[in-house]
Amino acid sequence: MRAVAARPERVAVVSGVGQGLALLLQVLAAEGRRKLAVEDPGSPGTLELLRAHGVRPVGVPVDQEGLVVRKLAASGAQAVLVTPAHQYPTGVVLSARRRTELAAWARAGGLVVEDDYDAEFRYDREPLGAVQGLAPERTVYLGSLSKTLAPGLRLGWAVLPGELVEPFAHAKRYADLGTGAIDQLAFAALLESGGYDRHLRAVRPRYRARRDALVAALREHLPEAELRGVAAGLHLYADLPDGVDEQAVAEAALRRGVRVATVAPGRLSPGRAAIALGYAGVAEQRLREAAALLGEAVREVR
Template sequence: MNRSNPGRSGRSIGGADFLQLDPAEALPGGLADWLTDRLRTAISTGHLPIGTRLPATRTLATDLGISRGVVTESYQRLTEDGHLTTHGRSGTIVARAQFSTTPTEPRRTTSTTVLGAPDLEIFDNLRAAPARIDLTPGVPDLAAFPRTAWLRAERAVLNDLESANFGYGDPAGTPALRRAVANWLARNRGIAADPDDLIIVAGVAQAIGLVAQVLDQRGVHEIAVEDPGSLGSRQHLQNWGMHTPPIPVDDRGLQVDVLRESAAKVVMVTPAHHFPTGVVLDGERRRELIQWAADGGLIIEDDYDAEHRYDRPPVPALRAMLTDQVIYAGSISKLLAPALRIGWMLAPPQYKDDLIGRKRLADLGNAALPQLTLAHLMESGELERHLHFLRRRHRIRRDAMVTAIHNYLPTATIHGAAAGLHLTITLADTINDTELAASALAKGVKTHPLSWHSQLPHAPGLVLGYAARTTTEITEAIATIASVPTNS
């Protein structure tokens, strides 16, 4: 079909030259990104009008000489974006055009309503704000969720599940998931853990809240935090009445000497991949922090993004070296999806019972069926295969963002490229990063100003997530940010 003669609404279109697609245009390993981008562009330009029925996945894959799985994934992403819809035997239909940011369109996403001073509603407001390209950090590629593997695991669990297992369970989590997580941590994080010591929680956010409640009950009302450091984590701690004195982070990680001078007794850290700068706590600082804990301090270790490392194997968790003074927390949110709300904790014995008691009062324990399904994925090897797939894809997208920053923002300094799902850039001191992020949002690109995550004075910058975007979208987003006028 010639591109100048798009299919009519309601008609099925296909053929060997459908949209003149040429898989040779795709970057190595980026076929799904390429196809998704080409179809999204065709929808937005009207070459695929609303109501058009797309070729069957098998047909298009054969015509293009690519894997059917690539076409299926592309259709799935566009369906989740709202561009396509599936109508049983009617096939896959174009549902709407791409979000447009024309000057006449009403805009409610301004620096005062969305990107002002961060308050408790800031993340909800930003999440609800429309954007053409969303570079929000901490968001995995939701289109890559292994639906087929998850459904297969869920069916296997249901086939063997006894009726009694549908009742209330242990608030600390199902034995099956605690065993699976213990094995996962041993293989991937170097942690030797007894399954009975694990507590299954609704993500790291709940773990932080439970720890804050237990420490508050014991007379601890202050938890030192990294600076820059996660605004979200800080808000959770403050919600439970904790003071959060900032401890600066440099290119070697947390400044432990400043922590000692602060007289804080508890500190929360992200040592494997610091949020937001991406720095890994170096060997000397790790030893200093371990000694600080051995002298009576308590470490809350958020193992943020630990598995997503591209230059070498991830560093071992602090918990692997110091069990009695580390409360360890991790989750499945960056590996599968935040919607599952499944995480885990390991706590020293003196805190375990109190934490389980708080978990019981919070929700009686996580839902059992998702726990059992995840346990099956972990034990079958499916989760590790999925992680290997994600690493390949994320590396391509990371490289695209680094290249785009070099091309469009050559004066920016890049931080955290070796691991994780985001990059941080720092900019000239004369730039107001909140205003820059607000202006970028007005142009359809969503991101975080670095100043949100700082209590101490720090260079302005942006925190840019890349895991959920195609290489084309990433390049376009960085070019858009570069087009925003600044007073630099």
């Protein structure tokens, strides 16, 4: 479904994307590659993970087409971490043109680490295959069940280029001796029965309805915010009005019982104030109420 080139011997089962990335960082660091290009803005948790493993993140800007690939060379990094299906936090989808450019960069000697974040949930756009299919020998593909089933189910996978299979397997072996077999067998049965596909078909319209409710409420209660990333995924990105401090907004919203994610902790260079709003686990009426409270919070700090 994702157009990934994956032979069984190239697939490693891991305890979520977090572990897959951590193991890969160990392998790259052992080869002397301690610099990794990342999308800017990106995930604060990912930046923390990189730094904890002694890897220096180098920011590459993101625009309306996704990662600005032509700026990769200037980063000096030999590897780049991307979320092309639905970038966090901006929600942008890496364009076909940029995917071609990224694959060409990889084939010229770079390594792409593709976190297939939110790929299963799209609403207003056609599906796009994974970047890995364009350069399978120069791409590490990471996926998990955290968004589709539950983050507490620590189960994911890494599809590896041939040269990384053995060192990655070695790192995995001595990290935990292997991911739990019972969870793997249960998920395999869910796949084989068609239950996983039925589950995805059932939740997509539910998440779309929640997305629609939140977008409509924000346009009513916070019309001055620019919404992005609405075509897919499980969160929205909202650029705040000029002059509004995002941390102050987050604190004012929390006092009203609404938790939002600020974007600044995921930036490596300055940018416009913005927040990310998750909607998957919240009922539609509660989302409408939250949007109204968020509008109050913004007006309070302006």
